[in-house]
Amino acid sequence: xxxxxxxxxxxxxxxxRVENYVRFRPKYPEKLLxxxxxxxxxxxSSIVADIGSGTGISAQLFxxxxxxxYAVEPNNEMRKAAESLLKxxxxxxxxxxxxxxxxxxxxxxxxxxxxxxxxxxxRPATQREFKRILKPGGWAVLMWNTRRIHSTPxxxxxxxxxxxxxxxxxxxxxxxxxETDLTSFLGPFRKHVLLNAxxxxxxxxxxxxxxxxxxxxxxxxxxxxxLNALAExxxxxxxxxxxxxxxxxxxxLSQFRPPVGLYRNAARAHSRRx
Numbered sequence: 001x002x003x004x005x006x007x008x009x010x011x012x013x014x015x016x017r018v019e020n021y022v023r024f025r026p027k028y029p030e031k032l033l034x035x036x037x038x039x040x041x042x043x044x045s046s047i048v049a050d051i052g053s054g055t056g057i058s059a060q061l062f063x064x065x066x067x068x069x070y071a072v073e074p075n076n077e078m079r080k081a082a083e084s085l086l087k088x089x090x091x092x093x094x095x096x097x098x099x100x101x102x103x104x105x106x107x108x109x110x111x112x113x114x115x116x117x118x119x120x121x122x123r124p125a126t127q128r129e130f131k132r133i134l135k136p137g138g139w140a141v142l143m144w145n146t147r148r149i150h151s152t153p154x155x156x157x158x159x160x161x162x163x164x165x166x167x168x169x170x171x172x173x174x175x176x177x178x179e180t181d182l183t184s185f186l187g188p189f190r191k192h193v194l195l196n197a198x199x200x201x202x203x204x205x206x207x208x209x210x211x212x213x214x215x216x217x218x219x220x221x222x223x224x225x226x227l228n229a230l231a232e233x234x235x236x237x238x239x240x241x242x243x244x245x246x247x248x249x250x251x252x253l254s255q256f257r258p259p260v261g262l263y264r265n266a267a268r269a270h271s272r273r274x
Contacts, residue, residue: 018077022055022085024207026145028115029194029249033065039190040139040253042067042111049109049133051099051126052117056082058143062113063089070104072097100125104133112256113141119177123185131256140186140256145196145247154237155246161233162215165226169214186254196247202234205243 036042044066050059053071055078062069068091073079079094086092097103099114099121112130114121130140149159162169182189200208209215209230216222237243 018055018081020207020211021078022081024200024204024211025055025057025116026196026198026245026247027057028061028143028145029196030061031194032143032192032249032251033061035192035251036111036139036141036253040111040141040255046110047108048111048113049102049104051102051112051114051130052120053082053115054078054117056086058113058115059092060086060089063091067091069093070095070102070109072099072102072104074098100129102129102133106132107135109133109138110135111139111141113143115142116144118142118144118185123181127185134256138256140254142182142186142252143250145249148246148248151246152237152244154233154243157233157237158230158245161209161226161229162212164229165216165222166214167216182252186252186256189252189254192251192253194249194251196249198245198247199242200245201242202231202238205234205245206230208245 033042042065046062047068047070048059048062049070049072050062051072053059053069053073054075056071059069059071059082063086069089070093071079071082071086072095073082074097076096079096083094086094095103099117112134134140147155147159149155198204198208206227209226210218210223216226234243
């Protein structure tokens, strides 16, 4: 089941969490781009569509390598935050669009990227749109940071807070996406996993928690008890005034539209068989 089946318009979920999202969400390891350079031929001249680009965390990674990036984001608040952050990059293009309707031209990009956003998409419509905007030989890249829930006592206690106080955590967390979902969307894919981490003081940990759309927002009657529980686990597990949040950065690569020559070869082979 897609999140779209549960929430008619998930694009508005983060409108009141933008500041925390910008400041406290984890970045992506730079080694991720080294993998793309080696396996997909990413270069500084590549044209990237970052779909569901949010506040620009993933777009910035590609912009710093010199790529042209169309940052496609339907949420006004998040898109404006990205425009403020990324306006200094010559290759940055801000686009008011959705995964299912990017407004980009057909066959116009070398890569379509979705970072921490795939689980929000209407998958059949998004799959059609990705294939439409990709050039032949282009690549789809799905990636996200997954908390290592059971790696430390702190991480287990943090997960317990989400289970106790989360509003719809079980239904919308990106960890619900499995290999069957990915194969159905991407076809054959390659997977890579990189270690990632954040070192957080309490205010940073609080901001990280409140950046999640599936927990009570500030002003909600359930928020204060949640933050009290967070303070308790921070006190219990912090060392030198900080805790470490561990992640696996998961990366999925698929060549959605093989080079034109492959289509021609397949057609010739079909012709010989018939």
